[in-house]
Amino acid sequence: MSRVYNFSAGPAVLPEEVLTEAAAEMLDYNGTGMSVMEMSHRSKAFQEIIDSAEADLRELMDIPDNYKVLFLQGGASQQFAMIPMNLMKNRVADYIVTGQWSKKAYAEAVKYGKANKIASSEDKTFSYIPDCTDLPVSDDADYVYICENNTIYGTKFKQLPDTKGKTLVADVSSCFLSEPVDVAKYGVIYGGVQKNVGPAGVVIVIMREDLITDDVLPGTPTMLRYKTHADAGSLYNTPPAYGIYICGKVFCWLKRQGGLAAMKERNEKKAKILYDYLDASRMFSGTVEAKDRSLMNVPFITGSSELDAKFVKEAKEAGFENLKGHRSVGGMRASIYNAMPEEGVEALVAFMKKFEEENL
Numbered sequence: 001m002s003r004v005y006n007f008s009a010g011p012a013v014l015p016e017e018v019l020t021e022a023a024a025e026m027l028d029y030n031g032t033g034m035s036v037m038e039m040s041h042r043s044k045a046f047q048e049i050i051d052s053a054e055a056d057l058r059e060l061m062d063i064p065d066n067y068k069v070l071f072l073q074g075g076a077s078q079q080f081a082m083i084p085m086n087l088m089k090n091r092v093a094d095y096i097v098t099g100q101w102s103k104k105a106y107a108e109a110v111k112y113g114k115a116n117k118i119a120s121s122e123d124k125t126f127s128y129i130p131d132c133t134d135l136p137v138s139d140d141a142d143y144v145y146i147c148e149n150n151t152i153y154g155t156k157f158k159q160l161p162d163t164k165g166k167t168l169v170a171d172v173s174s175c176f177l178s179e180p181v182d183v184a185k186y187g188v189i190y191g192g193v194q195k196n197v198g199p200a201g202v203v204i205v206i207m208r209e210d211l212i213t214d215d216v217l218p219g220t221p222t223m224l225r226y227k228t229h230a231d232a233g234s235l236y237n238t239p240p241a242y243g244i245y246i247c248g249k250v251f252c253w254l255k256r257q258g259g260l261a262a263m264k265e266r267n268e269k270k271a272k273i274l275y276d277y278l279d280a281s282r283m284f285s286g287t288v289e290a291k292d293r294s295l296m297n298v299p300f301i302t303g304s305s306e307l308d309a310k311f312v313k314e315a316k317e318a319g320f321e322n323l324k325g326h327r328s329v330g331g332m333r334a335s336i337y338n339a340m341p342e343e344g345v346e347a348l349v350a351f352m353k354k355f356e357e358e359n360l
């Protein structure tokens with residue numbers, strides 16, 4: 001068996017320990033004589049899996065009791081519609097647009113009410129996070145929306161916006177569980193798990209209970225109401241059972257690593273190795289403002305598209321996969337999520353140094 005260093009932005013690298021455990025349990029999960037993929041979601045064994053996953057996530061993130069944890073489907077993209085359908089009581093919401101994902105969320109919200117773009121970094125190709133200390137938040141806004149870590153551009157909110165008392169809704173798909181968060185500062189935290197937490201097919205929504213009501217926009221389908229899923233403990237219909245089981249294993253792995261404070265330390269150390277090299281290199285450079293750099297997604301360029309292509313090709317041949325930048329921006333991007341070991345980043349930097357020497 002040989003494993004590559006996988007720098008994919010998502011679906012992305014998972015901890016090897018988790019994959020090994022899942023493989024060992026594939027044919028017979030915990031004496032049930034079947035795989036988790038084959039068992040009823042109404043069985044005692046699965047109920048224990050989802051209950052432990054929720055309990056471990058609550059412990060990891062220190063989620064207050066007045067927040068629900070929902071395991072849903074439809075990708076993070078489905079939340080772009082679910083959020084306005086459920087939360088736009090006044091039909092007004094404010095959006096901070098810092099990349100393609102918040103832009104898409106904003107475009108979806110426009111369909112349901114008055115969505116205001118109260119800040120944007122599109123003027124400089126989303127290479128920074130705008131100052132959000134004194135925004136023109138609408139008096140009647142139902143919520144303020146952000147994408148906390150911008151997967152494509154590699155920026156992250158280091159400080160949450162001042163929402164002037166309005167509910168904060170955050171897409172954390174690409175920074176989920178990468179560092180401690182103060183859940184009480186948000187009304188809704190959600191993310192697709194396929195970057196930092198588990199296999200594609202599960203979306204986790206952490207939502208303050210008072211926001212989960214029957215007062216939704218007319219015509220909101222049953223499946224798109226948070227209350228449907230909250231009332232049924234995420235078992236209204238058949239859930240993405242195997243995905244939830246893997247997420248649960250990742251939560252246990254994170255606890256064994258020392259929790260989110262330890263992950264933050266490790267992620268900062270890993271990112272520093274790469275950013276320090278990019279700052280010193282005569283060939284490669286980072287593409288975003290240093291103060292807003294993401295710990296998870298690191299885009300970089302050589303300045304020449306031919307050299308970029310050569311680098312991606314040779315890196316792949318050397319066992320560094322998925323370093324090509326997003327199709328909308330080009331260049332390179334190394335996603336260094338929780339499960340990417342420090343050795344992987346060190347090996348990448350060593351390869352980049354060699355490439356620089358050979359091609360400068």
Ligand SMILES: Cc1ncc(COP(=O)(O)O)c(C=O)c1O
Binds near residue numbers: 151
């Ligand atoms: C920050 C962010 N939000 C949303 C999405 C969309 O996720 P999905 O493909 O699960 O709909 C992505 C996917 O890459 C993302 O990075």
